[in-house]
Amino acid sequence: MTASDIALSTRGLGVTYGKFVALAEMDLDIRRNSVHSIIGPNGAGKTTMFHALTGRVMPSSGSITLNGTDITRTRDDERVRHGIARSFQVTSLFPTLEVAENLRLAAQGKTPWQALAPWRSADANRSALATADQVMERLGLTHVARRPAGELSHGQQRRLEVGMAMASHPSVILMDEPTSGMGVEDIEEMKALIRDLGRDHTVLFIEHNMGIVMNISDTITVMRLGRKLVEGPPAVVRADPEVQRAYLGNMITGDIA
Numbered sequence: 001m002t003a004s005d006i007a008l009s010t011r012g013l014g015v016t017y018g019k020f021v022a023l024a025e026m027d028l029d030i031r032r033n034s035v036h037s038i039i040g041p042n043g044a045g046k047t048t049m050f051h052a053l054t055g056r057v058m059p060s061s062g063s064i065t066l067n068g069t070d071i072t073r074t075r076d077d078e079r080v081r082h083g084i085a086r087s088f089q090v091t092s093l094f095p096t097l098e099v100a101e102n103l104r105l106a107a108q109g110k111t112p113w114q115a116l117a118p119w120r121s122a123d124a125n126r127s128a129l130a131t132a133d134q135v136m137e138r139l140g141l142t143h144v145a146r147r148p149a150g151e152l153s154h155g156q157q158r159r160l161e162v163g164m165a166m167a168s169h170p171s172v173i174l175m176d177e178p179t180s181g182m183g184v185e186d187i188e189e190m191k192a193l194i195r196d197l198g199r200d201h202t203v204l205f206i207e208h209n210m211g212i213v214m215n216i217s218d219t220i221t222v223m224r225l226g227r228k229l230v231e232g233p234p235a236v237v238r239a240d241p242e243v244q245r246a247y248l249g250n251m252i253t254g255d256i257a
């Protein structure tokens, strides 16, 4: 693997909350156009890792590199411009606005208030509309383009959240438990979407459902107590004695068979 194959990497990344070490010495290499999952028991530091990557918390040590640029000290909004997008929960959607309008605003990186501005250029608007169309097609939401986002089914809303992240043309998409609270059918659609995204995006996601993780990940990083425990493709992680021990000790829930 050469440096240009890596979209996002960390070296020696650490986060402390007061005296508590939530993340320590984390080295991560996320391959471009791959699906990479982070798993581990509650409190392992997965969310802290995401917060450090998006700029929500500042690391106490180490570095973060995105497409060759050191972004360790950049603000969260600058990171979005550099190409990191986080798929937020349903609350990030504007429920009274149409699906297409939600995506158009996301493509412009704007709130509805800013989008009302009269000085918005026609070209920027056209390109945002084109992006919204492409994203809806990819997500299978074209047929609900004119429906208010708040009227979509739960599964459709969750796919739209992913679309909101895609609309900023990110190089890396972070997803925090993309299938949590979903029924079986919606889970299958989300799995297919993530796998599809991995063809031309880099996807990093936190997930508790082991069936999904083993099924769609190219690489899995297992965390425990703020550190990396094991990393590799699903077959390697599944067979690893340390991971097996963690499962047997109920440190990680779910079925790894």
Ligand SMILES: Nc1ncnc2c1ncn2[C@@H]1O[C@H](COP(=O)(O)OP(=O)(O)OP(=O)(O)O)[C@@H](O)[C@H]1O
Pocket (backbone or CB within 6 Å): 017, 020, 022, 040, 041, 042, 043, 044, 045, 046, 047, 048, 049
């Ligand atoms: N703001 C904070 N202040 C103090 N401690 C925190 C803070 N946020 C998280 N922690 C602690 O850091 C540790 C790691 O938490 P984190 O949320 O990153 O774990 P996680 O792997 O995402 O867990 P889960 O699967 O339960 O979401 C936990 O022990 C948690 O209590």
